[in-house]
Amino acid sequence: MSILVYTENWDGKFKKLSFEQVSYASEIAKNINTSVVALSIGNVEETELKKLGDYGASKVISVNETKLDNLANQAYAKVISQAAKKEESTILVFANNYTGKAIAPRVSVKLKAGLVSGITALPINYEPFTVRKKVFTSKAFADVIIKSPFKVLTIAQNSFGLIETENKAQIENFAPELSDEDFRTKVEDVHKITGKVLLNDAEIVVSGGRGMKGSENWGPIEELANLLGAATACSRPVSDEDWRPHDEHVGQTGKIIAPNLYFALGISGAIQHLGGVSSSKYIVAINKDNDAPIFEAADYGIIGDVHKILPELINAVKEMKAAEN
């Protein structure tokens, strides 16, 4: 028996969320007396693969196969279920991101496994196996029992931290069996966002609304984001006005994000906007209107002119960073 974690790399480096998932699986493994196997698909060097061991994977299975350079849902699901069979895994762990959503459901059918997506914490019970997830677009939590022997879990982002261990992983290459039938979709073109922190993965997000007044005022937002290693985002009117690209739009009709820290700068906090950011651990609001609904959702707030406060905030962050070093 084992727990299989599907890990994701970005240009050969694992994403932090994959380490989090290995940590998550290790905690479960401790409780049910089993071990964690991490699966990597892609060209990842051994030193990098070994890092998965630091978070509790006792074995890393590496699949390095050029056919799998692009995410092919059907083929990936096949590879993962073959690995699961080989490792006798009964629990499979994925991230609840685009990748996880693309392949976990297919794997679940292959293994006849109950699937619960968007899990926010360790299982609350093992007998019966019960997990907690968000429902109604984060307006509530539900406890769900998985009744089948095989279980597929997708973990909500930023809901579990990293736990380092003394453990060392054994690395193993794996050649899955694939056929042409598994590649019936062809990637014609790929557009990768580079040199930027990805909004969906970001732990800190700096977001501007109509209160920023125009695209020319985004300099300080980008500066603050750079300082904090954060991604930038915006409200819908901002992308509608073309002040910012559409892929930065968060909310009910945009991206739904759950960073640890969300800065809402000149954003009123309309219900549709909050729908996309309310799962953030902390929200900071800067708004000149003390009645703005964003303050209902925020943890920390400053009432005042964002154009005046933002430069001061940048300076304060710089000072803090300087003091740290």
Next chain:
Amino acid sequence: MDFEFTEEQLMIRQAARDYAERELIQDVLERDAKAEFPTRHIKNLTDLGFMGMIVDPKYDGGGMDTISYVLAMEEISKIDSSVSVILSVHNSLVCFGIQVYGNEKQKEKYLRTLARGEKIGAFLLSEPEAGSDASMQRTLAEDKGDYYLINGVKNWISNANSASIYIVIAQTYPEKGHKGINAFIVEKDSPGISLGPHEDKMGMRSSDTHSVMFTDVKVPKENRIGEDGFGFKFAMKALEAGRIGIAAQAVGIASGALNRAIQYAKERKAFGTEIANHQAIAFKISDMAVKVENARNLCLKAAWLKDRGKPFSTASSMAKQYAADIAMEVTTEAVQILGGYGYVKEYHVERLMREAKLTQIYEGTSEIQKIVISRSLLKD
């Protein structure tokens, strides 16, 4: 008794609500400020079938009942009564009038294009000196053998510019008083028709209201609606039905203002708490809600009677008078609840208040409704 709407009625209400909340809201303030006609919206509402929704499908209409029509009018009026008045005149005066009292030829020629919304209709009854007392028609329609020759002035005509088909009320036999009046279908591009300037109105500013001048306008005989001398009765019958639409408009205005007041009262803080927690405000909201609910029920009752082919004249007058009067009260209170914010345009309630005022005036003032109601109660 059944207070449940049908699935179809709910679907129509939702369609109207979606359109109002998604589209009308976007430029309602700007159109009000500029007194600009909602061309784009009328085209969209035509595509959605609202411009002939109660006409028999036989004549390319939507075949919907009056309840559905009332629900649609209310939803649109919550956001924008300039648009709902265009719909109301077109649907419940012009389309309804021709469908019920026009002959087959008139229906083929005019009702079809009206029902498809390809052409907009207007209803020309009021004159500079004949408002409440509509029987005092000065506009003449002389019988010239094969045609009528119309001369005179009509006042306050909604859709005067946007419409291409007019229903014109005029006097043929002045000596016969209201029994000498006729109603005609007149094409607006007939020679001899000219418009006065766009009226600069208090509210519903985005609808087009003009006076219309007739100078030797020839109208074919076949365009007369009904028997010779049926015109006044026709106008009164059309208005009976029209009042249900205006009542629904008033309900919409009032409930739109109520919704905004409720939302604001829950957000605005004064003296350390949301103003909704001050009983003076909470009770205002309660009073407003009871009025809106009463008005809505009166209006639906009138529509229900009409749909069942029962007499609805008194019911539609009651609905129109009550709904119009409470729309005025409720919008005024909504402005009060919003305080200073209520008095500026951005918060919509001052506009709703301006719109409410008109519902007490057109298609029979509140005073005239009381005459109709009291007469029906006291007549024998």
Next chain:
Amino acid sequence: MKILICISNVPDTTTKIRFTADNTAFDTAGIQWIINPWDELALTRAMELKETTGGTIEKITVVAVGLKDAEPTLRKTLAIGADDAVRIDAEPKDAFFVAEQLAQVAKDYDIILCGIEASDYNGSAVGGMLSEFLGIPSISSVSKLDIENGNVKVNREIDGGSETLSTEVPFVAIVQKGIALEPRIPSMRGIMMARKKPLNVIPAVETEALTEFVSYELPPAKAACKMVDAENVKELVDLLHNEAKVI
């Protein structure tokens, strides 16, 4: 080509969420039900394709797994423009159960559209599971779907970018933001025509749910927002660093 759209009947997204007294079920009292927003956009896109690809799309069918109370939602999709509707007569127990039910209808279609998630249980699973049941390709997080000369072209979001793909039919597209601009409002004509369009009810296949929702909880009330003086921005950084420990 024939398009199938899987429809989920969900509470209006502005609904205040409540549970039954023992917190074991969602309280449906007074709830207004709507078409799941992503499914509605999928329908919009299907209609656009039917209108612009000159006869390529023969038919648009909608299907839902649900009891009789899902029918108003299905009839709304007919009013918007779907050609016919199928209701699979069963309570939608979990994603696995629903996907297996849908497979019996979906096997006859070329393009099968599902939303990326339902706004109630946020499962993000039915589309992917359905494709696996059928053994056909799935393209997830689809933001654009075109048919050019009978060839299907799809854009999808991936973590860290986007891709353009071509695919054979049949396939399942799991759609999200971008697939269509706005849902369509049904017209009076559409509402009238919906009366005559077929809504077929078929029995469910014998199968089991693998998961079970046992209890619900609303998130704890949020603590009040800590206000920092505009003259003292440093304090905010302090709080974020030392109290929240997020920077």
